[in-house]
Amino acid sequence: MSKKRLGNATPGALHDAHHHDHGHGHGHGHSHAPAHFDRAFAIGIGLNSVFVVGEVVYGLQAHSLALLADAGHNLGDVLGLVLAWGASVLARRAATVRRTYGLRRLTILAALGNALFLLIVVGGVAWEALQRLFAPQPVASTTVIVVAFVGIIINTGTALGFMSGRHNDLNVRGAYLHMLGDAAASAGVVVAGIVIAWTGWLWLDPSVSLVLIALIGIGSWGLLRDALNLALDAVPTNIDPVAVERFLGTLPDVRDVHDLHIWGLSTTHVALTAHLVRPHVGDEDVLLSNACAQLRQRFGIEHATLQLERGTEAHACLLGE
Helix, strand or coil: CEEEECCCCCCCCCCEEEEEECCCCCCCCCCCCCHHHHHHHHHHHHHHHHHHHHHHHHHHHHCCHHHHHHHHHHHHHHHHHHHHHHHHHHCCCCCCCCCCCCCCCHHHHHHHHHHHHHHHHHHHHHHHHHHHHHCCCCCCHHHHHHHHHHHHHHHHHHHHHHHHHCCCCHHHHHHHHHHHHHHHHHHHHHHHHHHHHHHCCCCHHHHHHHHHHHHHHHHHHHHHHHHHHHHCCCCCCCCCHHHHHHHHHCCCCCCEEEEEEEEECCCCCEEEEEEEECCCCCCHHHHHHHHHHHHHHHHCCCEEEEEEECCHHHHHHCCCC
């Protein structure tokens, strides 16, 4: 926790900035996983990567788009696990003189890349599924059932690896829920394979594929939207800027809050800057320390810089005024 006295921007204005940065806060929706989940990430990525390859191979052999669509879903979540793990690793890298925030922002670029890649995959599988829907092809239902059942086991086992941290770390919780979602998708493929084996309804395979890729597309679009917003320094979706401004306005003797900015330093860290108009002089250190602690605990804002001003004349130093 450091404190720095700044020069006056306008006569008579007091500028006091307080910087408070916790590299391992857990209030933000994408908070990074602690080190002891590295093993869970490694096992999850390894097992699911092997399974994706197996689904592609057997999906092509069985002429099953349901398996191929599920492989695309699993590939997306493998990339999601890599992103989550990478975020936790990059968050540990020390900042440098040139890169004062370290390499945290690379996680946002990775999220954009993952979303674009998944949308391309979804488009390709959807086109093929529509063609097969009107011209069904034979499906090796037994192969589909066996491979998808293996997927249930792998995805459920991976989810169990994150179970202990799902309540304390939202990033781990995201990985946990993704793996459970994969298990559910594999269960859907199993059901489709059984129904095809009993009824011979070949149209069911591309139909299940379309349902799966619709779910993947929705998730991918949301990932793209959130990553793009982070890249444009928008307020993270899990933080209510109105509530933050209201809280800052309730601090002792604060009469006004302006020039408030909240943005993501990465997919796991949130930063804030704000000007607080407070004519009262005294106990600034206590006020700023408590404010930053509350911002971290209530809103998950780990990196807060607050500037105190004695009067409204300091507004003149704002950009564009």
